Amino acid sequence: MGGPEDASAEFVALIERARAYDRDAFGELYRRSLGSVFRYCRSRVDSTAEAEELTQDVFMAALAGIQSVRADREAAWLAWLFQVARHKHADALRRRYRRPQAPLEAAGDAPDGAPQPLAEVVAQDERAEVRRALEQLTDEQREVIVCKYVLGYDNERTAAVVGKNSNAVNQLHHRAVARLRRLLAAREVVR
Template sequence: MSGNALSAENAFDIREGLDSLRILIAGALGSEETVTRRPRPNAGPAGRGTAGGTLTGVRGNRNAGLVETAPVTEEPLQGFGAPPTPPPSRPEPGDAAAEVWGLIERAQAGEAAAFGLLYERYVDTVFRYIYFRVGSRPLAEDLTSDTFLRALKRISSFTWQGRDLGAWLVTIARNLVADHFKSGRYRLEVATGDVLEADRPERGPEGSPEAAVLDKLTNITLLTAVKQLNPEQQECIVLRFLQGFSVAETASTMAKNEGAIKALQYRAVRALARLLPAGYQI
């Protein structure tokens, strides 16, 4: 693993995810008297905007998608209604996932270099998830190595289900963390300095030193509130807004259906709205 396992290259922009989370919290609060809204640029990366605007996703290349803060019903049980359409056995040519699937097929054929490329592509994603869970860099590095060792042993069993390989890897990491603590309850031990310094230093019109300090303090307050959620809500928020996972990827990782994840996110956002201090700057 590289010395800076939270490098910005190939990494999800955490600040964009936190911006998106704050927008949903503002919608849950629903009162301009309760929060102070910071000005935002009119345009920016996918997932940025105003609370009243249309949000296309946490990150553009993964179609993560924000979930509206409204109650969501559970999906019907299998066996009721029309049978689901089975996913294709491989990505369509030209699909962004086709390159990754090509590497997977080569790794399944025993090509070590192909698995090495998969490692380089996903090591930051796996490390970040584990680091949020355990709060110790040495332990996170060890568990990240164990995750990829287990993935190497199991790569031949991986089949295309229409979801990114990263969700499969994080599922392995999740199980290893649970084994380590001998419990299914997760602790969010966020090292805010590493988390926030791992992202892009420039913020366009907001890139002044004063704005950077305010932004960091605001995010630390939000992350502190996330720590107070119950374990399932914590993990949902981490996967959706700090990892940038889609609803489908989060559901796969947490072994739930998509309706349950939407409902869990809704409850978590509402809980955060209650936990944040009065005057918190959205």
């Protein structure tokens, strides 16, 4: 994945072709952004199955809304996809609130209901803790943290995706880290 300003003209042309529902262009856009979108989704939900469902919803919505996308850079395209993901996730939470189900974390990620190794259970528990702590950050803080540590973006690319300058991203990052530390420490104490 290149920098935020790279290949703008090429990306605009790609988006234009995708608007005409060009199979290759949309396939290219999908392959470029699947990793980021899936990781982003996975950082917000409790199971891989949910993340896959959310990712699918995001790309189907992208196909349906491709005519209205105004993205001249890949960062803008990703920002739009993350925004779609946030909305879809909020919709899913609302649906779950209306029709309560058994907690998905209880179901776990073990395929075919096979017993999981203890280490994996502990890791799952740890990830669930971090996810819950993340959900307590502000939207902007969470976006910065996810971009930097889940997606592995540098400051510049994070700034392009969240639509802020580097200084603002730095401030958000520091506050988010400090708050996460406090939140996670508090959970450790409880545990």
